[in-house]
Amino acid sequence: MLKIEKKFIEWINRYMVFIGIVFAFLAAGWIRMEGRNYIGIDYHFSLYDIAGNCNSYIYRTFVDFIMARWTDSAINILKYLAYLGDFGVALLTLFLLRGRQQALSGLHVFLVATVCLLSPVSLIYSVSGMKIDSVCLCFLLIGLLFYQRGLICPALPIMSLSAFLYPAYWPIVIAFGIYLTIRQKRQNDFGKVTLAALLILFGLLVFSIFLESRNIEGGYYWGKLFVVDPNREGNYADFGSWLLSMCRIYGYSFAMLTLLFSFKFRKLRIPALVLQLMVLMLVGWYQTKHFAV
Numbered sequence: 001m002l003k004i005e006k007k008f009i010e011w012i013n014r015y016m017v018f019i020g021i022v023f024a025f026l027a028a029g030w031i032r033m034e035g036r037n038y039i040g041i042d043y044h045f046s047l048y049d050i051a052g053n054c055n056s057y058i059y060r061t062f063v064d065f066i067m068a069r070w071t072d073s074a075i076n077i078l079k080y081l082a083y084l085g086d087f088g089v090a091l092l093t094l095f096l097l098r099g100r101q102q103a104l105s106g107l108h109v110f111l112v113a114t115v116c117l118l119s120p121v122s123l124i125y126s127v128s129g130m131k132i133d134s135v136c137l138c139f140l141l142i143g144l145l146f147y148q149r150g151l152i153c154p155a156l157p158i159m160s161l162s163a164f165l166y167p168a169y170w171p172i173v174i175a176f177g178i179y180l181t182i183r184q185k186r187q188n189d190f191g192k193v194t195l196a197a198l199l200i201l202f203g204l205l206v207f208s209i210f211l212e213s214r215n216i217e218g219g220y221y222w223g224k225l226f227v228v229d230p231n232r233e234g235n236y237a238d239f240g241s242w243l244l245s246m247c248r249i250y251g252y253s254f255a256m257l258t259l260l261f262s263f264k265f266r267k268l269r270i271p272a273l274v275l276q277l278m279v280l281m282l283v284g285w286y287q288t289k290h291f292a293v
Helices: 003-014 015-032 045-047 058-069 071-101 104-116 120-128 133-148 152-163 167-186 192-213 239-261 266-291
Strands: none
Touching: 015 071, 015 104, 015 120, 045 058, 045 071, 045 266, 058 071, 058 152, 058 192, 071 104, 071 120, 071 133, 071 239, 104 239, 120 133, 120 239, 120 266, 133 152, 133 167, 133 239, 152 192, 167 192, 167 239, 239 266
């Protein structure tokens, strides 16, 4: 073996984890860029202000702005936004884990990058559906980051930004507010700061209801996505169709949050992988069922 070959092998062995991290980021970016022109069957719900659209008023306005100025590039712009959310989730997860452990090994960073960026659920939501669930999850993680550092008052309002993009996240934000209240009471630390945060959250919820209800003559109202089937443009036909729709709506958030928390709780690792598989099968079936002959 030549001396230069030996040094090269030693260099690879020394920086193997770092090389793996770089390859994980490159593979994640390459897969997303290759799929930037792919259009899923429900793309019109993300692009057009039509009867089946259950996105928020703010998001619909943002898409209308893009469609008016960059019609031909609208799909790519929305996908790039979703891709930024995917990478944001990976980086924010690293910050959250570092806050717990102070220092992360290279192997830990590699696992986080691989799990967050190469998760099939993450790919199918951003690449296929142009969905901004990852951006919403970023706001949830930023709120958790603030809460982790004892900044309770801004944590809930920052989390609520996810619901202003996609109203389906309101139950998640409210659930965290309830959790915060219970935890602060158990620690006998329910003070003015916590009360102020809850009042701000309630005010933002009321404001969201006002925004989503202002265009009621056009068929929009707050909470529409919980009762209206976007494919039928009417109420859900039965409980089964409603349950399948809720699984698609909350599939990304539940699958990814469970996966991220599994880094801390070992008991969640197998359920997290099972949930990833279930969501992948459900969303994959939905995306391909119309192609069957």
